[in-house]
Structures are given as structure tokens and as C-alpha cells.
Amino acid sequence: MATAAARPASRAKGLETAERVRKAALRRFAQAGYAAVSMREIATDVGVRPGALYNHFPTKQDILKDLMLTHMAELLGAWAALENSSSMDPLERFVRFHIRYHLERADEVFISYMELRNLEPDNFETVETERRRYEAVLTSILEDGLADGRYAVDDPKVATRAIIAMLTGIPTWYREGGGLSEKEVEDLYLTMVQKAVAPGSKPSRTETG
Amino acid sequence: MATAAARPASRAKGLETAERVRKAALRRFAQAGYAAVSMREIATDVGVRPGALYNHFPTKQDILKDLMLTHMAELLGAWAALENSSSMDPLERFVRFHIRYHLERADEVFISYMELRNLEPDNFETVETERRRYEAVLTSILEDGLADGRYAVDDPKVATRAIIAMLTGIPTWYREGGGLSEKEVEDLYLTMVQKAVAPGSKPSRTETG
DNA sequence: AGCTAATAAATGAACGTTCATTCATTTTCA
């Protein structure tokens, strides 16, 4: 047999509990904030006594770390899986991906920029590095379009931050069944982003193209 | 160099302390989050014993409430003072005002949307109402431009949220002496906003109306 | 399959610490 690290399918109880801890902590952290959530509350959600949590995570900090590192890795992984799989325009692909992903994983996203300050320096640095890698994706798309004249932005890095802030704000107000479908939101934002980076002389009253 | 400068009639000692409490709490809340800050820490910053804080604020909650309600009132007040005082284009005036104000009051702004969930329902509702009033300012500007064809946005309320999210993200990355002046940031963002709402390149729907 | 040793998970109770808040007393100062 292989080492003990690989678990037989029947030995799933422990992993199940660890996963339930993650889920409960995720929900609670997103709702009340890391510092305002007690291990006792998480334990209650999981249906276990507080001490039992320490069979799965060494400290409360490690739960937060796990959630944030996992989220960043999955975000980059999800993009990597999509990056070369479509013939869609890269900017459109990125905008639609970002909106979709951030609406699907609202809690993870919320925690990952809300609880940064509660991370120990090492883990903070790791998350920041990944975040910069993600931003670099969009910057690179803008630079490509800039090089062949499809886009016109004065500063691709500033434009990247502006666009990502704009898109990341969506989950703070969008609610399902609120009159706009997810697709409609994607289209609205895509249009604004495309116009914001499009060449087109000075705004105000110049004619199009 | 001992005391802080001018105490007018020395009758103002109590008010001075209350103000020092506000300042200390503001800084601490912005840095560590409301739930992670103790009354003891605030008292230490102020130079007083914890119990003394209760001569100025009935509870820790009330300090947060005071900070957030004051901030929203001052934000709307600052805009009101500027609204009709310039011949600048309304959209430009709003964008420049928002960026400037949010860079000047980074801590207040940060707290006001980061600690919303720590507010009691009544105070939360008050802050939300003020926030909606502030958003309505921009929405109204966009609707005016939409009516006479200067702008073209599919949904002024969505565009409002998009623009405000974009602008409010600036303090998370902008640092003085980081290669860009505040004026340059204003100009870069203004250009993107103007292009995003300008009529022109991307027809996506029938006209509203 | 059944038994057994080993291991993993959960319990229940406790640890010391820190928390927001209270209050009688003292200090400050107009």
C-alpha cells in the first residue's frame, strides 16, 4: 500500500469534518468578520465540541489561512483552466470570468480582501503575491491591446486596478431575482469596460471612430 | 514639547478628550478592525484609564456609531458645499471631489464600509440611507447627461455603482510619493469614467426612453 | 469473516487571559 497520506474511500469522516469546519468558518467570517467569530460558534455550526476543532486545525488563524490561500489558488487555477480554451476576445473573457467567479464565490472573495489584515505576515505576503499575479493577467491583456492600437489607456496598471475594483464591487449589491440577470450584469459591465479602454480621442463631444 | 497646542479657555478639556478618543478609535478601527480593538487599547492611546472612556461614550458601539454617522454627514456636507460653487462639468466635479475626499479621509472611508456589519440595525439603516443619497448624486448627473445625449449608459444606477466602486478602490493602492501625483490619478480616472459613459463605440441595446 | 491492536476523532472539563463595563472614590479646575 501507499503511505498513510492517501486515505481509502471508507475513511472519509475526518475529512468531512474538516470540510464542514471550513464551510462554517467561511460563512461566519464573511458574515461577522474573523475577529468577531468564536471557535465555539464554529463548533456549534459543525455540531461538535470546541476542542474537537483542534483535531483538524492547529489554531483559528490556520482556518483563516487555509480559506484565503485556497481561494487564491483556486481563483488562479480557474482562470488558467479557461485562459486558452475559448476563442472569445481576451478582455471579454476576463471580465465575464471575473464577474461570474466573484458572484459564485462571494464569501471567499469577501473574506480574501476583508481579512487580509488578520493574516500573519508570511501568509499575507503569499496572498498578496497571488493577487498581483491575478492583476498581471488583466494588465497583460490591456498591454497587448495597447500595442496594436485596439485599446488606449494611459496607464495599464492603474486601469487594471480601476477595472478590477469596479468588477469586484458587484457582489456587494447584486442579488439574484433583483431585476437583473447575471448575464445582463456581465453585459452592462463589459460595455463600460470596453468603452473605458477603447481608443476614441477625448470624450465629451468628439465623433466616434 | 509637552501638551497639545491650544486649549482655548481650558473649559474644553472634556471635549478634547472625547475628540482624542474619536481619533484614536478611528485609527485603531481602520487598522485592526472594530472587533479586534479593545477599549484598553484606545484608553492607552488617549493616555487615560479604560473607565475614563465611559465619561465620554456610553459604549464601544457608540464610538463606532459616532465615527460612521459623522463621516457620512460630513461627506454629504462637503459635497453640498461644492455642488453649486464651480463651473466645472458636473461629472468631472464629482469624480475629482470623490477621489480627493476619499484620499484625504482614508480611515473614515475604510471604516464606513468595512464596519457596516458591526453596526446595530438602526444605525446601519441610517448610514445606508446616507450612502444611497450620495449615490443618487451621481445617478442624477448621469441621468441629466443621458437625457440630452451627452452620455450613453444602459442603466444609470448600475453605472453609478460601477463608477463609485472604481473610485473608492483608489485608497487601497495609492500612496503618496509612489510615482503618481494625486492630480495625475484624478486625470487618469476621470478619462476612464468619461469614456465609459460617453456615447459611441459599443451599441448594445435600444435607447432607454 | 472475525478479532485485535492502533490510531483518529470527539468529549467534557478546565486553564489562564482578556474583554466591556461598573462604581465608589479621588482629583482637577472653573
Added chain:
DNA sequence: TGAAAATGAATGAACGTTCATTTATTAGCT
């Protein structure tokens, strides 16, 4: 003299975490 402000000590509650013990679950052996 009187009121506001600050002190110093105390309150009970809640916190993260530990640990000896019990309970579940599994691997190795026959």
C-alpha cells in the same frame, strides 16, 4: 463649592486553547 473627569479596583462573561479520557473507525493478522 460643585460638577466634570479620571482613577483603581472589581465584575461576570467570553475568549482560544489544552488535555486526560472516552468513543469510533480502521489495518493487520488469522
